[in-house]
Every structure is written in structure tokens, then in C-alpha cells.
Amino acid sequence: MLPVTELARDARFQRVRVEDTLFDPRNANPAAQQNGLAITSRNASDNARGLMHGIFVGEIQALEGAGRTCFDFDLGEARDQAPFGLKLDMARQCWDEARHVEISCKLGDHMGGEVGEFAEQTLLYEAACNPDPVLRLTGVNRALEGLAIDVFKTMRDFGRILHDPVLDFCEDWMLADEVTHVKMGSDWLRRLTVNDPQRLKDALEFQKAVDKLFSFGGFRGEQEQNPVHLARHFRQLAGFSDDEIEELVGIAAEAYAEALATQTANADDIRAEAAQAR
Ligand SMILES: [Fe+2]
Numbered sequence: 001m002l003p004v005t006e007l008a009r010d011a012r013f014q015r016v017r018v019e020d021t022l023f024d025p026r027n028a029n030p031a032a033q034q035n036g037l038a039i040t041s042r043n044a045s046d047n048a049r050g051l052m053h054g055i056f057v058g059e060i061q062a063l064e065g066a067g068r069t070c071f072d073f074d075l076g077e078a079r080d081q082a083p084f085g086l087k088l089d090m091a092r093q094c095w096d097e098a099r100h101v102e103i104s105c106k107l108g109d110h111m112g113g114e115v116g117e118f119a120e121q122t123l124l125y126e127a128a129c130n131p132d133p134v135l136r137l138t139g140v141n142r143a144l145e146g147l148a149i150d151v152f153k154t155m156r157d158f159g160r161i162l163h164d165p166v167l168d169f170c171e172d173w174m175l176a177d178e179v180t181h182v183k184m185g186s187d188w189l190r191r192l193t194v195n196d197p198q199r200l201k202d203a204l205e206f207q208k209a210v211d212k213l214f215s216f217g218g219f220r221g222e223q224e225q226n227p228v229h230l231a232r233h234f235r236q237l238a239g240f241s242d243d244e245i246e247e248l249v250g251i252a253a254e255a256y257a258e259a260l261a262t263q264t265a266n267a268d269d270i271r272a273e274a275a276q277a278r
């Protein structure tokens with residue numbers, strides 16, 4: 001496995017820990033509970049630029065992760081092996097992700113951003129370091145690329161509302177590719193665990209943990225105030241059953257409720273500290 005610290009980046013890129021983004025105290029601000037991508041939001045363009053930068057670094061890591069899955073495993077069906085067909089799908093995915101890196105980089109320019117303007121967290125690549133290829137497929141292809149489906153649809157609609165055909169078409173084309181990447185994850189998960197219920201259970205639990213992290217703080221949900229909404233139709237095309245989509249709605253709601261409780265507790269702590277200082 002290639003350690004995350006060894007990923008090739010030039011001096012423009014800034015690394016940040018995923019914990020620091022998820023538990024950023026600014027998320028405790030009531031303004032963080034509004035949809036920052038709504039056209040009425042004062043910071044909508046900055047927020048959209050930040051999200052585009054997140055997509056750009058996510059594409060780089062998706063390329064790195066799929067490439068590693070081609071390289072890290074011997075051929076075979078055991079838990080520490082990967083079948084040839086799976087590696088072929090991952091190679092195909094590398095081709096798509098390399099194109100997505102270029103498209104996202106150019107979209108960043110188009111939106112007035114630059115490489116390194118926002119920090120990069122590396123959870124996607126870290127999920128792609130799982131020693132079991134099936135867990136990589138649930139953590140990366142089903143959870144994180146599933147999130148990419150939701151995010152790309154959000155960005156496509158953002159472009160549509162602004163009458164920006166470049167953003168609209170680019171996101172729509174990438175969205176079509178991501179549906180196939182998630183479907184690869186769904187298909188291989190079913191194929192490789194057909195006689196191994198424990199492996200299926202482990203893989204779905206890993207997926208759930210990753211999904212919950214990225215629903216944290218109300219980033220993704222079904223409400224108006226959630227910037228990113230679940231793209232139900234595209235998820236169905238990608239092999240998610242109706243029950244799985246409902247479960248994801250539940251995970252998002254649970255993560256949002258936990259984030260609100262944490263914020264209330266933090267606000268209480270701050271008030272108590274201030275009272276003590278007085
Ligand atoms: Fe991609």
C-alpha cells in the first residue's frame with residue numbers, strides 16, 4: 001500500500017486533516033445551518049468555488065485509489081486478491097477520473113478559483129487503502145462516488161440556475177461517468193460476497209461509516225438547508241435499492257441531529273467558560 005503521505009502533490013496543494021474540516025468551530029455558527037449554495041446566499045460563489053476545489057482533489061484521489069486497486073492485489077477471488085474483471089473496471093475508471101481531473105481543474109479556472117486556494121483532505125484515498133478490495137468498493141465506489149453523484153447533480157443544477165452552459169454540461173457528463181463507477185461498486189459487491197455473508201456485512205458497515213462522515217453537519221440531506229441533496233434517481237441507476245436509499249436518508253438525518261447536539265453542547269461550553277472568566 002502506498003501511504004497517504006507519499007501522494008505526489010506540488011507546493012500549491014495544502015493538506016488538512018478530515019477531523020479539522022468536520023469539527024471546524026465555524027460549523028457551530030447558525031450561518032452554517034443555511035444552504036450556502038442557494039442563489040440567495042451571500043457567499044454562494046465562494047462556496048461553489050470551494051466545492052469545485054473539493055471535487056478537483058477528490059478526482060485526483062479517485063484516480064489514485066482506482067490505480068492502486070489495479071496494482072495492490074494479486075489476481076484471484078480471495079479476500080486479499082482481486083479478479084481480472086475488477087481490475088479492468090478499475091483501469092477503465094482511472095481513464096474517466098484522469099479526464100475528470102482535467103475537467104474539474106478547468107472548471108475551477110472558469111469559476112475564478114486556483115489550485116491550492118482551498119485545503120485538501122485525503123479521506124477518499126485513505127478509504128482506498130483498505131486491505132480488502134470489496135471494502136474499497138463500498139467505501140470509495142458506493143459511499144464516496146455515491147456522494148459525488150449527489151454533489152455533481154447539485155453543481156449541475158447550480159450551473160443551470162445561473163444559465164452557465166459550461167458548468168451545466170461538464171457536470172452532467174461527469175455525473176454520467178460517476179453513475180457507472182458506483183454501479184461497478186454495486187455489481188462487484190454482490191458478485192464477490194455471494195457466498196460470504198460476513199464479508200458483505202463488513203463491507204456494508206464500512207460504507208455506512210464513510211457515508212455518515214460525509215453527512216456530518218448537514219452537508220447532505222433532504223431538507224432545504226442542506227446544500228447537497230440525495231440524487232435518488234441517479235442512485236437507482238447506480239444499483240442502489242429503494243431500501244438502501246431510505247437508509248441513506250436515515251443516516252443523513254442521524255448525522256445532522258448529532259451535529260446539532262454537538263453544536264448546542266459546544267455553545268453551552270463556550271457560555272460556561274465565558275461566565276467563569278467573568
Ligand atoms: Fe470522477
Ligand SMILES: [Fe+2]
Nearest residue numbers: 062145178181
Ligand atoms: Fe468516479
